[in-house]
Amino acid sequence: MRFVDFLLFPFALTYDGITSLRNRMFDAGLKRSQPFEVPTIVVGNLAVGGTGKTPFVEFLINHLSSTFNLAILSRGYGRKTTGYRLAQGDSSPSEIGDEPFQIYSKFKDKVTVAVGEERILAIPMILAENPEVEAIVLDDAFQHRYLLADLNILLTTYKSPFFNDYLLPVGRLREGRKNVNRADMIVVTKCPDNMEQQEKDSFKGKVSTYLQAEKPIFFAGLKYGxxxxxxxxxxxxxxxxxxxxxxxxxxxxxxxxxxxxxxxxxxxxxxxxxxxxxxxxxxxxxxxxxxxxxxxxxxxxxxxxxxxxxxxxxxxxxxxxxxxxPVEVDMEQKEEEQLLKSIKSMIINKNAESEI
Missing domain, CATH: 3.40.50 (Rossmann fold)
Structure with a gap:
């Protein structure tokens, strides 16, 4: 730690107290998490930005949109508007945010794209306008606990993994390391090419230290076009x-x-x-x-x-x-197939349950 980090440490303890109390209230049912009949997939992280969420959302679009009718929901960080917005032909980055606009520009013929700070209000609005949607991917919603997601995918980077990071303002973590337990699977992003299995096993061991139960851990790099x-x-x-x-x-x-x-x-x-x-x-x-x-x-x-x-x-x-x-996620074929199989199975099973 730098010397300045010791000065910031009391603020990190205060931040930890606030976020921990909030999480305990959700865990105890004092704050309610809302489930939905439509399958919901959260792509998020513990840190503040920089884990490659947008390339991973695009990866999911590329591999799932031919099978399922998908909607992408984001908060629309950095936009100059508030509330719910459905991306349309006259939308702009200032209206819906740069990353949602990027996704809409690339995939508007394949998916529905919307933004809204209150996800549990935005989801019914998406479904009202697009009742054919079969699954919703939520970008950066791991901390949005008012939503009870069907699948939480947590991203952490190879260079700055959550287990080496610290809470704000000392580090970049939004909440404590132990909250990795809310994830259903963990993806280590921005990995180097040809990462050795021994290094993957070592990484898995460090992640597992914070897990109360075994969770699948995948590794993904970036491929530039x-x-x-x-x-x-x-x-x-x-x-x-x-x-x-x-x-x-x-x-x-x-x-x-x-x-x-x-x-x-x-x-x-x-x-x-x-x-x-x-x-x-x-x-x-x-x-x-x-x-x-x-x-x-x-x-x-x-x-x-x-x-x-x-x-x-x-x-x-x-x-x-x-x-x-251009950039896209790059995974070993075996890991990619295993990850996508888990996601597809969840969507199929959830939709089948909803039809009963």
């Missing part, structure tokens, strides 16, 4: 990039690019869920001019791209090559 242009006038990326991101941790992207023999000449790291401004576009232009003689291009994430595509902002960077780096 070929960068594609925002502006079609620049069809091909070069091998030198200025990395522009508004995510929790751009370091894994930089390391992955370097492993692919790409050069990152500079990183512009904005806060997570950052909404870009004309001033930001000016900064991007200035950085690009600094390296333009080296034949560089701007590289950003899909989450950032949905905001940069705003016509007013895009006009300000129309003369520089901006590329988007």
């Amino acid at each position: 070929l960068p594609y242009p925002i502006n079609p006038e620049f069809p091909n990326p070069v091998n030198k990039f200025i990395l522009v991101t508004g995510i929790v941790d751009p370091e894994p992207i930089r390391l992955k690019l370097e492993a692919m023999q790409k050069v990152v000449v500079e990183t512009m790291a904005f806060p997570d869920h950052h909404y870009y401004t004309p001033k930001d576009m000016g900064r991007i232009n200035d950085i690009y001019k600094k390296y333009s003689a080296q034949s560089v291009c701007i590289l950003t994430t899909e989450k950032d791209a949905v905001k940069l595509k705003d016509n007013k902002l895009l006009e300000l960077i129309k003369n520089i090559p901006v590329f988007v780096l």
Whole structure:
């Protein structure tokens, strides 16, 4: 621990007391958790952001939407609206949030996408407008205990696992480590390529220390696709990039690019869920001019791209090559099949029970 962490420790104890009391009230039935007839799947974490929830939700969409009619429900963090919103053709990142807008942009022909802070109010509204929905995936709802989910999937990263982290404000945990017990399965995300079985077993042992019962533990990495242009006038990326991101941790992207023999000449790291401004576009232009003689291009994430595509902002960077780096979850086939089999079985069984 850093010295400043000792100064913050009393605040972490207070935070722990508040979150523990809240959880005990739900466990004792003093606060009610609402179940629903439609199967509900929560994708969440113990930490504040950065565990790869959006790529994992997209992974579920890719593997489940051909079998089930899915809806995706998010709080819509960072949006400039409140209350329930159903994503539609005229929706924007400022209305529904950058990550829900990203999902809607990519999968609007496959799934229903909605946002709402109060999930137990939003779910009936989704079903009223889309009664054909067979399962709802809730992004970042592990702490939303007013919902009694049918399946809780907890994500924790390889680099910063929950068992090495601390409660806010000392660390990044929203609640104590022991609350991993509410999960039905744990997925370790952002794992390195070719992770050895011995290391997986060691990781499982450390996770299991906090479990009261055996839970399945899976391992997932990230797989990056070929960068594609925002502006079609620049069809091909070069091998030198200025990395522009508004995510929790751009370091894994930089390391992955370097492993692919790409050069990152500079990183512009904005806060997570950052909404870009004309001033930001000016900064991007200035950085690009600094390296333009080296034949560089701007590289950003899909989450950032949905905001940069705003016509007013895009006009300000129309003369520089901006590329988007797609990313998706990558799992070993055996683990992927086991995870998806468990999820599909739950959905099928729950829907069968509802029909009786």
